Amino acid sequence: QPSRESPSEAEEKTARKESSANNSDIFYRIQFLSSDRLLKKGDRDLKGLWPISHYRDGKIYRYTYGEAKSSRELNAELKRIKKLFSDAFIIKTDADGNRIR
Numbered sequence: 001q002p003s004r005e006s007p008s009e010a011e012e013k014t015a016r017k018e019s020s021a022n023n024s025d026i027f028y029r030i031q032f033l034s035s036d037r038l039l040k041k042g043d044r045d046l047k048g049l050w051p052i053s054h055y056r057d058g059k060i061y062r063y064t065y066g067e068a069k070s071s072r073e074l075n076a077e078l079k080r081i082k083k084l085f086s087d088a089f090i091i092k093t094d095a096d097g098n099r100i101r
Helices: 007-023 071-084
Strands: 027-035 052-057 060-068 089-093
Touching: 027 071, 060 071, 071 089
Parallel strands: none
Antiparallel strands: 027 060, 027 089, 052 060
8 A cells, every 4th residue: 555645644654764864873971080091990080880881082981970861860870979079960962982072
């Protein structure tokens, strides 16, 4: 049976699908530390925080913790992390963990 959608309705539906696909590639993380060296698990600069991720920003490594689909989901975690790292804040990242500005 042929589709009863008009061409503009079909285009709009396709655009919505593409938009939601792009949003599914966005994650929020807590950035808590920057360093000019790559830190390993157990490094005292991490203050016992694990598991962590990092991304490079020029010559600087930026360390992140947690991952959520909305920044709101990280608010409770952010309060906890701020007790260890007072400058911690939430960033938006792509699926590979690179910051989206």
